[in-house]
Amino acid sequence: MSGSPAFEGIVKSDYEHGFVTEIESDTLPPGLNEEVIRTISRRKAEPEFMTEYRLKAYRHWLSMQEPRWAFVDHPPIDFQAISYYSAPKHLKEGPKSLDEIDPALLETYNKLGIPLEEQKVLAGIAVDAVFDSVSVATTFRETLAQAGVIFCSISEALRTYPDLVRQYLGSVVPYTDNFYACLNAAVFSDGTFVYIPKGVRCPLELSTYFRINARNTGQFERTLIIADVGSYVSYLEGCTAPQSDENQLHAAVVELIALDDAEIKYSTVQNWYPGDAEGRGGIYNFVTKRGDCRGARSKISWTQVETGSAITWKYPSCILRGEGSVGAFYSVAVTKGRQQADTGTKMIHLGRHTRSTIVSKGISTGWGRQTYRGLVRVAQRAQGARNHTQCDSLLIGDRCSANTVPYIEVKNPTARVEHEATTSKISEDQLFYCRARGLNAEDAVSMIVNGFCKEVFNELPMEFAVEAQKLLSISLEGAIG
Amino acid sequence: MSQSGVTSMLSIKGLRANVGEREILQGLDLEVGAGEVHAIMGPNGSGKSTLAHVLAGREGYTVTAGSIRFLGEDLLALAPEERAQRGLFLAFQYPVELPGVNNTYFLRTALNSIRRARGEPELDAVSFLRLMREKLKILHLDDSLLKRPVNVGFSGGEKKRNEIFQMTILEPSLAILDETDSGLDIDALRLVADGINALRSAQRSMILVTHYQRLLDYIQPDYVHVLAGGRIIRSGGKELALELEQRGYGWIEAELAA
Numbered sequence A: 001m002s003g004s005p006a007f008e009g010i011v012k013s014d015y016e017h018g019f020v021t022e023i024e025s026d027t028l029p030p031g032l033n034e035e036v037i038r039t040i041s042r043r044k045a046e047p048e049f050m051t052e053y054r055l056k057a058y059r060h061w062l063s064m065q066e067p068r069w070a071f072v073d074h075p076p077i078d079f080q081a082i083s084y085y086s087a088p089k090h091l092k093e094g095p096k097s098l099d100e101i102d103p104a105l106l107e108t109y110n111k112l113g114i115p116l117e118e119q120k121v122l123a124g125i126a127v128d129a130v131f132d133s134v135s136v137a138t139t140f141r142e143t144l145a146q147a148g149v150i151f152c153s154i155s156e157a158l159r160t161y162p163d164l165v166r167q168y169l170g171s172v173v174p175y176t177d178n179f180y181a182c183l184n185a186a187v188f189s190d191g192t193f194v195y196i197p198k199g200v201r202c203p204l205e206l207s208t209y210f211r212i213n214a215r216n217t218g219q220f221e222r223t224l225i226i227a228d229v230g231s232y233v234s235y236l237e238g239c240t241a242p243q244s245d246e247n248q249l250h251a252a253v254v255e256l257i258a259l260d261d262a263e264i265k266y267s268t269v270q271n272w273y274p275g276d277a278e279g280r281g282g283i284y285n286f287v288t289k290r291g292d293c294r295g296a297r298s299k300i301s302w303t304q305v306e307t308g309s310a311i312t313w314k315y316p317s318c319i320l321r322g323e324g325s326v327g328a329f330y331s332v333a334v335t336k337g338r339q340q341a342d343t344g345t346k347m348i349h350l351g352r353h354t355r356s357t358i359v360s361k362g363i364s365t366g367w368g369r370q371t372y373r374g375l376v377r378v379a380q381r382a383q384g385a386r387n388h389t390q391c392d393s394l395l396i397g398d399r400c401s402a403n404t405v406p407y408i409e410v411k412n413p414t415a416r417v418e419h420e421a422t423t424s425k426i427s428e429d430q431l432f433y434c435r436a437r438g439l440n441a442e443d444a445v446s447m448i449v450n451g452f453c454k455e456v457f458n459e460l461p462m463e464f465a466v467e468a469q470k471l472l473s474i475s476l477e478g479a480i481g
Numbered sequence B: 001m002s003q004s005g006v007t008s009m010l011s012i013k014g015l016r017a018n019v020g021e022r023e024i025l026q027g028l029d030l031e032v033g034a035g036e037v038h039a040i041m042g043p044n045g046s047g048k049s050t051l052a053h054v055l056a057g058r059e060g061y062t063v064t065a066g067s068i069r070f071l072g073e074d075l076l077a078l079a080p081e082e083r084a085q086r087g088l089f090l091a092f093q094y095p096v097e098l099p100g101v102n103n104t105y106f107l108r109t110a111l112n113s114i115r116r117a118r119g120e121p122e123l124d125a126v127s128f129l130r131l132m133r134e135k136l137k138i139l140h141l142d143d144s145l146l147k148r149p150v151n152v153g154f155s156g157g158e159k160k161r162n163e164i165f166q167m168t169i170l171e172p173s174l175a176i177l178d179e180t181d182s183g184l185d186i187d188a189l190r191l192v193a194d195g196i197n198a199l200r201s202a203q204r205s206m207i208l209v210t211h212y213q214r215l216l217d218y219i220q221p222d223y224v225h226v227l228a229g230g231r232i233i234r235s236g237g238k239e240l241a242l243e244l245e246q247r248g249y250g251w252i253e254a255e256l257a258a
């Protein structure tokens, strides 16, 4: 493991203490003002620059309007009714036992084969941190420390590596970017920090699953991943199990930075609680995810499987700044019941010979409403830029809908931008063919839909792909017939 | 039609069926005994594929009169997958493409659905692979086809051979082969015929829909029927096919009209 010896020392000593996050015991009353922000920052023992940053963001936020352009509907959100700081949930109120949980949710846990103890964690029931003692987590940390990889909560990073955070935080998604990103910058609760030193190929897939406190990072999560020159990391966010949360609004920010010849693969399975059959109680997922291919020949790919949440509003994007850098977006989004999703990507080609690939597979059933919104922008100086977009929608039933809204702005004549879009219904021929071979209608649909999503699943790490397929099948149960 | 002592595989009586508003089958009778091979010939558009789809249970094909019994059960009361699980197999005239669905995975899922419905243990991936390799040899199919998505980018002949390959894996009691011979080159026809012959047994019956005598040179049918205007208008032994090859269908219709 070559790279940065300076970091190795710090990292090792840090990892000896493991992932310690002190537990605060109180919750701030609802409401947002400068004092609340100062309090959050103080409670987290943040460096001065961070407090200032949060305040600047807050002041800017006051001047911003809530966006209205996405094709989604929801009742107005009262931002003064939200508590912006609360202690980790396992000590507080919340459901006391599985009896208090939506039975439909429990059924899904059982189908996914999730152990009982873990079901409780996912459902937000107070349990001791069962994963702390798991030896696999310990081995995990040791392996990373040996490689010099930093993987910790962002609060911890702010205290331990303030210069590193200061250099990069907000450098991809500035607080001025959009309403929710600005709010996040002001009040973010916690999140994940990753730094891969020069020339290091991260020896493990990094997953929030291994970060003990990650489940309590709350509604304004912040993630920052930096891949230094020539390094590689694959990061997995979320899990296939549906998670419930008392917070309806989730406004996360994820920033990725890839320096020369570095590669970041970011995979998400999002299965937040979509609400009951009428959509009540579901999560609003308004997240800003952006990767900056800052270095030459750097690569960032976003792969997502989105099946949860009442409303999803997200556009993982790549800024292709470095010469010859490569961006990719692979997405499967499923909307069923009353779910609404407005999702897509932005590929901003700034550097010469930059390339991007977009593969979006949308599946809509029931009353689901789905919009793919994609921007491909080629700047004047982006000589020889290439983009290929493929955007396919599959409708199951006739009450659902799908829209495709491509925006293409090309300022360099040598660029080549290709866009293909299809909308289809599951064909009677295909269904009948499968059934004539002995598959029941539900299995047939699931097989056809999984086939439809194959190109995206191929991009997921193996284990995740298997889970994602299972999840998709479960999501589609009852979609036809 | 079925000789005494032969158990009934399929019994169709007075079958009338519509596609949309149009009546295509207009009072069709057919008896198929266990172990028998029946060839059905007839002009384009006479209703051969319609019969095949009605038997397999395709939606949009409405039976307005008559009955179909399959192995003693009321076939029309069963869903398409239940028919397959009971041992009915249709080799499609136009096999369907399933993008992204791996051929091997598809076939294993199909076989296991059928086994599960019958209360038999499912085959794991390894045993299935062994079974598949064994059957592949019979049809001289390239294994690369098994790694590809079902029928996607297959040549016309490869699609037909894949149908027969599926049949050899699923081992149905009654196979309906809808123009499996069309689009096959001479060598492929031979291989497919060998594959079909290898499956002939006293318990397994077949209905071959074909336009050409050539297939029947390889697979000797017990009976040959002429379907025209939605009904079986003539039945005979294998010599009827030879006669049709020489004289076409016009003379039968003329005889009937006389």
Ligand SMILES: Nc1ncnc2c1ncn2[C@@H]1O[C@H](COP(=O)(O)OP(=O)(O)OP(=O)(O)O)[C@@H](O)[C@H]1O
Pocket (backbone or CB within 6 Å): B019, B020, B022, B024, B042, B043, B044, B045, B046, B047, B048, B049, B050, B051, B093
């Ligand atoms: N979906 C449909 N809608 C309307 N008419 C149909 C439909 N399917 C079949 N038909 C009609 O039913 C008639 C019988 O068709 P069928 O496919 O059964 O003929 P066939 O005997 O198999 O012909 P071929 O030898 O050409 O395969 C034809 O006139 C055809 O046009």
Ligand SMILES: [Mg+2]
Pocket (backbone or CB within 6 Å): B048, B049, B050, B093, B178, B179
């Ligand atoms: Mg036909």
